Amino acid sequence: MRLLCTVFIFLCVAFSTKAQGTPEDLEALELERTIYAADTPSAHNKAVMAKAEVRKQQGLYREALRELSRVRPYALDGEELAAYYYERSLVAYLAGDFDLSLGAVDERRIYLADHPEEPMLLLVEALAAGEKGDWQRSQEAANRHAASTPDPQKLTTDLAEIYKNTPRLRNPEVAYWLSFLPGLGQLYAGEPWSALVSLVANGALATFGVSEMMAGHWLSGWIVGCGGLSTTFFVGQERARILTERHNAQALRSHNDLLRKALLN
Numbered sequence: 001m002r003l004l005c006t007v008f009i010f011l012c013v014a015f016s017t018k019a020q021g022t023p024e025d026l027e028a029l030e031l032e033r034t035i036y037a038a039d040t041p042s043a044h045n046k047a048v049m050a051k052a053e054v055r056k057q058q059g060l061y062r063e064a065l066r067e068l069s070r071v072r073p074y075a076l077d078g079e080e081l082a083a084y085y086y087e088r089s090l091v092a093y094l095a096g097d098f099d100l101s102l103g104a105v106d107e108r109r110i111y112l113a114d115h116p117e118e119p120m121l122l123l124v125e126a127l128a129a130g131e132k133g134d135w136q137r138s139q140e141a142a143n144r145h146a147a148s149t150p151d152p153q154k155l156t157t158d159l160a161e162i163y164k165n166t167p168r169l170r171n172p173e174v175a176y177w178l179s180f181l182p183g184l185g186q187l188y189a190g191e192p193w194s195a196l197v198s199l200v201a202n203g204a205l206a207t208f209g210v211s212e213m214m215a216g217h218w219l220s221g222w223i224v225g226c227g228g229l230s231t232t233f234f235v236g237q238e239r240a241r242i243l244t245e246r247h248n249a250q251a252l253r254s255h256n257d258l259l260r261k262a263l264l265n
Helices: 004-018 025-039 040-056 060-067 078-094 098-111 121-130 133-145 151-162 172-178 184-188 193-216 220-264
Strands: none
Touching: 025 040, 040 060, 040 078, 040 172, 060 184, 078 098, 078 121, 098 121, 121 133, 121 220, 133 151, 133 220, 151 220, 172 184, 172 220, 184 220, 193 220
């Protein structure tokens, strides 16, 4: 069975040169053949890391992460293991998985406690922690990275100014529950006009429903008043949550764009 699989992979590589595909895809396919045929963990890891690099250069960061999950860390020496954790942290950051990015940094500190940390790893940590709104961890990593730059004093000063103005993030769940009083959740999210619309819409429907029922028009009062009110009420709660998440995303984007510009210049 193994022989048949090996033959199949070799044939795929041979015929793929005639098929439509980018040079990077063909390189990845050739590396996959190398991975399958590798007779040592070291050869396997080398091919896997190379394939992950190809996917990263293509901008396929999720695929690169999947490739890195195939690495056998027990077969890596100290330098190789440090490079592996750096690649995992970087690719996870590029893929938008900031928890995984920071987790790779934490693992590296556990398993390579005596190994000097690379300045570039500290840079990725600062950026990933910034995306999570963990300003303390982000600033500590950024300042340690700054120490390795040509002008550490200037960068440290610039960073101090950036971190002095970190945005205040709001809790989407708090916004949701505040919306039990229509408009309050949207006001918490920093959207006064949405708060006014929610308050007016809910108030108008509630008033209509009560007045219709008091007039003896139970059907119209229930269907239009209560039915409409339940819709606007629950929609308002969810909208307050969404508006808060949007506010946080915009605040983080604005702050982290400044941070990235400072660290990457």
